[in-house]
Amino acid sequence: MSSLFTKIAGGIGCTVLALPLLAVVIIAALLGGLSSGGSVAASPSKQALADIPAYMLALYQRAAPECPGLSWTILAAIGKVETDHGRNPTMVSSAGAVGPMQFLPSTFTSYAYPVPPGGKQPPTPWDPTDAVHAAARLLCANGARNGKNLRQALWHYNHDWAYVDHVLAVAADYAAAPLAPNSATAKAVVFARAQLGTPYVWGGDGPADGGFDCSGLTQAAYRAAGLTIPRVAQAQYDAGPRLPNGAQLAPGDLLFFGTGPRNVTHVSLYTGGGQAIDAPHPGAVVRQGPARTNTASFQGATRPSNRGAGAR
Incomplete structure (x- = not known):
């Protein structure tokens, strides 16, 4: 175990990430699949691209977080079915629905505010x-939050069950098949899940210290998988190997946050299905929640398993 002095000299920092506390999910979540038409954080398939x-x-992708648990693939599938992503030259239906997502103007008004970044003032269904x-x-508003009743939500969008089935089929085609963990990363994820509820302790490496901080948790998870990675978040980021921007994530990938690539202050471990586990900040516990890769503080991901056993 590294000494506290070494940790301080290494510049440990685990900034606050406001992730909601979630119960332990079943191991199938490692594969990242959701019956609602694809993973929340699914990578685009070749067909989608x-x-x-x-x-x-x-x-x-930017709008999907308006509804926690909603996959961007559902919005994309609606856009495809309604107007071929705005390619329809008129975008006016016989019922009077308009614009790329085919809203009745009266219905649109109920969901137009707050105006999103880049939207029109006043908002319009044509934008x-x-x-x-x-x-x-x-x-x-009609059941899609956290996948509670996605089919019912889609039926409220267009009162036709055949439409619902069509949208879900297109959404499934738009999601790339999730990457499964290898044996090492599966062990790292299982270890991290076993720590859910463990107290955050700044500089903590585990039970002997009373808990973990962010990088102590990820280092311990990979140690349990037989891989050695550096102790602090910045060093873990620098060690790589880094994934290209927009690459499909796999369970076990490390996600890094900060104000820039030379000021990485937080790390979490991706578990699949758009979720990650981290030790967030003093007063909190190890917990699982959204991976938050769509935030401005996200600096990138690495895949330590690609470095091989015993890598430093």
């Missing part, structure tokens, strides 16, 4: 940013 305009893909964010809010 070929079919969805880049600006619309980014918009669907893609306004419309996609409003669609996420409408779905959330």
Whole structure:
């Protein structure tokens, strides 16, 4: 175990990440699949990348967090079924629905506020940013939050069960197959899950210290998997190997946060399905919640298992 002096000299920092406390999820979550049409944080499939305009893909991904637990693939599938992602030249239905997500103006008004970044003032269903964010809010209000009743939410969007099935099928096609953990990363994830509820202790490496801090937890998880990684978050980030921006995440990947690549102050361990485990801050406990890779503080991910056993 590293001495406290070494930890201090190494610049340990675990900033606050406000992740909601969740119960331990079943091991199937390692595969990241959701019956609701794909993982919340699913990577785009080849079909999605070929079919969805880049600006619309980014918009669907940016708007999905309006509804916790909603996959961007659902918004993308609605956009595809309704107007082929805005490619329909008129975007006016016989019922009077308008714009890329086909809102009745009266319905849109109920979900238009607050105006999202980049939206119009006043908001309009013709604007893609306004419309996609409003669609996420409408779905959330009708059962999509945390996947509680996604089918019912989609039926409220368009009162047709065949439409619901069509949207879910397109959503499934838009999600790339999740990456399964290898034996080492599976062990790291299992170890991290076993620590849920353990107190956060600054500089902590485990039970002997009364708990973990963020990088102490990730180092211990990989030690349990037979891999050696550095002690502090910045050093773990520097050790890599880093994943390209936008790469599909796999269980066991380390996610790094801070104000820049030379000021990494927090690390979490990705567990699949858009979730990660971390030791967040003093007064908290080890917990699991959204991976938060869509935040400004996210600096990138590494895959320590690619370095091999015993790597330093």
